[in-house]
Amino acid sequence: MQAKHTLEINDNARVRNNKSFLSIVTNAGGFENMEFIEKDTRNYIGQHIRSLCKDGDGQTLLRNFSSMKDLNNEFFYDIALDEGNRICSVFWADAISRAACEEFGDVVSFDTTNLTNKYDMPFAPFVGVNHHGHSILLGCGLLSSEDTALFVWLFQCGLRCMRNKAPDGIITDQRRVLANAIEEVFPNTRHMWCLWHIMKKLPEKFQAYKNYVAIKSKLNTLIYECGCPTKFENDWEELLTKHGLEENEWLCNLYEERHKWVPCYLRNHFWAGMSTTQRSEGMNASFDGFINSSTTLQQFVVQYDNALRVKPKKKYKLTSPPSTPRLHVAFSH
Structure with missing residues (x-):
């Protein structure tokens, strides 16, 4: 034994x-x-x-969530079923995450990643920032696909988990399905596009241009150093004219949505020091080594718990003096 x-x-x-x-x-x-x-x-x-999984992985997961709810009534979960009454998506948040939502849910970073598991379900964490500037998990989901309907369902779960208090701001990538879901569920929430995702596309979009270096340099200066919307608009027009980019569809679309990603349009609002979804990506990295291609739904939740227990201990070793008590984040309690 x-x-x-x-x-x-x-x-x-x-x-x-x-x-x-x-x-x-x-x-x-x-x-x-x-x-x-x-x-x-x-x-x-x-x-x-x-x-x-002898009774089905989904049933095992349901029993697990139910027992967590019995241990702590603040544990929150929801499950979406497909037409065959099979689990297709899940959302959950422990009591600590829900308490964090009340204090630090003003701004949320949201990004999905195909964190490997048996079903290749995208992992979707809601990440905030606490008063120490550390990333905190506010809730997370596993999705069967990434379409508007499922993002609407997930955001509605997140809203109920946050006791119907929508975030003031949310940061995502540029996908239209996300924008549609945010407009439906969080109509009064400011939506920021991840600046890093935009800027990393510059080589792909302009490397073929002979004046690529000049275009990239000017865009960087314009985006990061311009402090006035009026000046930004004038300099943007000058950039397009000088380099013959007036018909560039990618730039035109970006300009139409400039209030979602250009810093000078966003600086009057609180964003908890974030301009990218790298907080979410950093949270995803916390699960490396815990999840693999054979991980079932039930095992995913167990490994998720293990990863959250390890994460604060690593921070403790780096930042806390030996006499300071360790703080443990326990997912299931």
């Missing part, structure tokens, strides 16, 4: 099976004292994973 417990813990921590087996061998005092071989441990872990 001790060996089984060790294998399960190590598997949750993503320790390779051969290393788990060797640790058990060492603990037993050598191979001569073992009553099973490495193949037995692989078989056991396989059976253990299948047992989590």
